[in-house]
Amino acid sequence: MKYPILFLNKAKTLNNIKIMSDKASNLNLAFRPHFKTHQSYEIGSWFHDYGVTGITVSSVSMAEYFAHQGWKDITIAFPVNILDVKRIIELAQLIRIRLIINSIEVATFLDKHLSSNIAVYIEVDPDYGRSGINIYNNSLIESLTYFIDYSKNLSFEGFYAHAGHTYKATNNSQVKALANPLLKIFSNLKSNYGGKLCWGDTPSCSILNKFEEIDELSPGNFIFYDWMQYRIGACNISDISVVMKCPVVAKFDDRLELLIHGGAVHFSKEYVMHETGKLNYGQVINPLDSTDTSNFIRSLSQEHGIVGCTNDLFNRISIGDIIDIYPIHSCLTANLMKAYVTETGKKISHFGSGAPFTG
Amino acid sequence: MKYPILFLNKAKTLNNIKIMSDKASNLNLAFRPHFKTHQSYEIGSWFHDYGVTGITVSSVSMAEYFAHQGWKDITIAFPVNILDVKRIIELAQLIRIRLIINSIEVATFLDKHLSSNIAVYIEVDPDYGRSGINIYNNSLIESLTYFIDYSKNLSFEGFYAHAGHTYKATNNSQVKALANPLLKIFSNLKSNYGGKLCWGDTPSCSILNKFEEIDELSPGNFIFYDWMQYRIGACNISDISVVMKCPVVAKFDDRLELLIHGGAVHFSKEYVMHETGKLNYGQVINPLDSTDTSNFIRSLSQEHGIVGCTNDLFNRISIGDIIDIYPIHSCLTANLMKAYVTETGKKISHFGSGAPFTG
Numbered sequence: 182m183k184y185p186i187l188f189l190n191k192a193k194t195l196n197n198i199k200i201m202s203d204k205a206s207n208l209n210l211a212f213r214p215h216f217k218t219h220q221s222y223e224i225g226s227w228f229h230d231y232g233v234t235g236i237t238v239s240s241v242s243m244a245e246y247f248a249h250q251g252w253k254d255i256t257i258a259f260p261v262n263i264l265d266v267k268r269i270i271e272l273a274q275l276i277r278i279r280l281i282i283n284s285i286e287v288a289t290f291l292d293k294h295l296s297s298n299i300a301v302y303i304e305v306d307p308d309y310g311r312s313g314i315n316i317y318n319n320s321l322i323e324s325l326t327y328f329i330d331y332s333k334n335l336s337f338e339g340f341y342a343h344a345g346h347t348y349k350a351t352n353n354s355q356v357k358a359l360a361n362p363l364l365k366i367f368s369n370l371k372s373n374y375g376g377k378l379c380w381g382d383t384p385s386c387s388i389l390n391k392f393e394e395i396d397e398l399s400p401g402n403f404i405f406y407d408w409m410q411y412r413i414g415a416c417n418i419s420d421i422s423v424v425m426k427c428p429v430v431a432k433f434d435d436r437l438e439l440l441i442h443g444g445a446v447h448f449s450k451e452y453v454m455h456e457t458g459k460l461n462y463g464q465v466i467n468p469l470d471s472t473d474t475s476n477f478i479r480s481l482s483q484e485h486g487i488v489g490c491t492n493d494l495f496n497r498i499s500i501g502d503i504i505d506i507y508p509i510h511s512c513l514t515a516n517l518m519k520a521y522v523t524e525t526g527k528k529i530s531h532f533g534s535g536a537p538f539t540g
Numbered sequence: 541m542k543y544p545i546l547f548l549n550k551a552k553t554l555n556n557i558k559i560m561s562d563k564a565s566n567l568n569l570a571f572r573p574h575f576k577t578h579q580s581y582e583i584g585s586w587f588h589d590y591g592v593t594g595i596t597v598s599s600v601s602m603a604e605y606f607a608h609q610g611w612k613d614i615t616i617a618f619p620v621n622i623l624d625v626k627r628i629i630e631l632a633q634l635i636r637i638r639l640i641i642n643s644i645e646v647a648t649f650l651d652k653h654l655s656s657n658i659a660v661y662i663e664v665d666p667d668y669g670r671s672g673i674n675i676y677n678n679s680l681i682e683s684l685t686y687f688i689d690y691s692k693n694l695s696f697e698g699f700y701a702h703a704g705h706t707y708k709a710t711n712n713s714q715v716k717a718l719a720n721p722l723l724k725i726f727s728n729l730k731s732n733y734g735g736k737l738c739w740g741d742t743p744s745c746s747i748l749n750k751f752e753e754i755d756e757l758s759p760g761n762f763i764f765y766d767w768m769q770y771r772i773g774a775c776n777i778s779d780i781s782v783v784m785k786c787p788v789v790a791k792f793d794d795r796l797e798l799l800i801h802g803g804a805v806h807f808s809k810e811y812v813m814h815e816t817g818k819l820n821y822g823q824v825i826n827p828l829d830s831t832d833t834s835n836f837i838r839s840l841s842q843e844h845g846i847v848g849c850t851n852d853l854f855n856r857i858s859i860g861d862i863i864d865i866y867p868i869h870s871c872l873t874a875n876l877m878k879a880y881v882t883e884t885g886k887k888i889s890h891f892g893s894g895a896p897f898t899g
Contacts (some may be wrong), residue, residue: 217842217843240801259844260788260790260799261789262543262860263859263860264787284859285813286859287859310795311846312846315792320795345841411758421874428623430619431642431643431671432643433671435674440670440671442599442618446872448571449804450810482670483872483875484599484618485671500649501622501649512842516805516842
C-alpha cells in the first residue's frame, strides 16, 4: 500500500446516505444528492438502493461523467457558462438535465442557442454573496420569471439557493438562526411565482427538521462529513466516514511535532480554527481516546504535514506508524486523493482518477 | 477548449530556467532543479538544454515517474519514509538516488534493510520548524555523521536545508536578512563535517547572489513563479509564466463582483494578503493596465471563484469572457490542473494526469 490513502468506511457512508434519504422521505421532499463530494460512479451507485434517481453535480464535465454511468436526471448546480452551450445541447439529447441561471443575459443566450426545451432554476443568493440574484431583488427575479415564461426553449423549474454561510457557523443554534429566516423568504418566491424550491447546504440539511415550502434537498458533503461539519454541529465525530491515513516519517521531540507524508496536495489547505486559536489543517485521531482533540496538523506544505502532539501521544507514536486524520473538508481532500480505499482494501475510483472526463 | 485551463508561456518558462541555470553556473554551483513544481516529463526535458543531469523531487512516486522518463540522478528531497524501503531499493537498482534523513532511527533502519550503498544527505532545519535536525543541535548532527560513517550501506553526501520561512517575507531585504545568517551557519557544517551543501527555496535562490559555501541549488517554483513570489520580491510580474484562464459566468453589479468557473479544485486555497487587508486567492490581470493590482479573487469554493473588481474593469467585462489570473502558488495550482496549454494550443501533461505513477 502506498500511503497516504483516503480510507472510506462503507457502513458509515451508507448510514449517512440512509439518514438523509429518510429525512427527505419523511418530510416528503425530493432527495437530489450532490455528487460533487464523492465524484465517484461506484459511490454514486450506492444511492440507487435509497430510491434516488435525480442527482446534482457542479460542472458540465461531472454531468457528462455521471450521464455516462447511467444517471438520467441531473441538475448542474453551477450557473450556466455560455461557452458550454454545445456540450449542454449534446447532454440534453441524452438525458434530462436541469440548469441554473441568474441573469436575463444568459437566459436570452440559451433561448437563442438551444435546440430543444431545457428546464431551468433561477438561482437566488440568500444573502451569502457567492452567486445568484439577491433574494431581496424582487424586480430582477420577477423579470427573469417573465422572460423564461416568454422564451421558447426554457421551461421554469423553480428556484435554487445555496446558503453557504452556514459553513461559518460554530454550533447548531447559529445554523438554525441563519437558515430559518432565509427559508421563509425563499418560500415566498414559491407563493409569488410557483415552481419548485431546491436547497442544499449540508449544515442546514443535517440540522433542521423543517424546511418551510422547500421541495428538494440537494446536500453533498453529508455523505462523508468531515471535521468542519463536526465543528459546525452538523454531525457527530462518529459519523465522519472518511479518514486520511498518513505515515509518520520523522519525530521532533524538541517541539513535540511529527512530520507526516500528507501535505497540501493530499488534504488541501482548508482549515478550521482550533480551540487553542491555532489553524487546524487536519484533526488527528488519538486511538486511545476518541474525545482527545488536542492533536492536529499545524502546517502543510506541498507534501509535508506537521502534526502538533501532546506529550502522551508523541511518546506512543513511532516512525513508520500510520496515523488517522479527519480531513477538514472532505470534498477537497477527496478531489485531491482521487481514490478511496475501503476496509476490505478495495480501491474505489473517483472522477479525477480517470482521464477522459476531466479537464 | 474546456475552461478553466492553466496556460503556460513557454518562452518565459525557458527564460526562467536559463536565468537560474546561468546563476548557478556563474557561481560554480551544481544546479539540481526541483521538479515538484511542474511535475511534467515534457517540461522536465527542457532542462536538458541547460546541461542539467541531476534533479530533485519530493516523493518516491515522483522519483519513479522521472526515472521512467530517463532521469538517472535524482534526489528525493523528502525524509525517507521507512515504509517505502522496498521501492527505494528497486529504484536504486535502476538509477542513482540520493536520500534525505534526519534521525539515527531511520539511518539504522536503512543500513539494515538496504542491499547496496545509497548516498544520504542529513537534513537540517534552518530554524524553519518543518523538518530536519535543528541546525543548532550539534550533538545530534554529529551523532548522525558518525553513524553514517560507521554504516555499511549509507554514504555521506552532505547536508540539505530548506529555508521555507523566506516564503513569509514581503520584500527582498527581508529574504536577505533571513537567509544570509542561515547560510553562514549552514556553511559551518561543511567546515566541521565535510560533504556537500544543498539549498533550495526559490526566494533566496532568486534574490541572493552569494551563497557562502553552498554546493548545490535545488529550487523548484522559479520555473513558473507566481503571485506569492512576486509579492516576496523573488520575481517581476512579467516573469510569471503560468496564468489561469477562467470563464466569466455571471456578473453581480450590486457588489461589483464576477463569478468565474475556477474554484478551490483549480487554484487551491492558497492566498496572500491583498494591500486592502483582504485575502487574495488569485491576482486578476487587467488587460489594459498591467500595473493595476486592484482586481482579485476574494473567495473560492469548490468550483466557484468570486472576483472583486474596480468599477472600470467590471464594466469592460462581459459574461462569456475569459479572464487571466496569476495563481497565488503555482506548484499547488499545477498539481490540481494536471495539464498545461501553451500559446500554440499544445497540451502538456503532468504527473497527475496519467494514472500509473500516482497514488
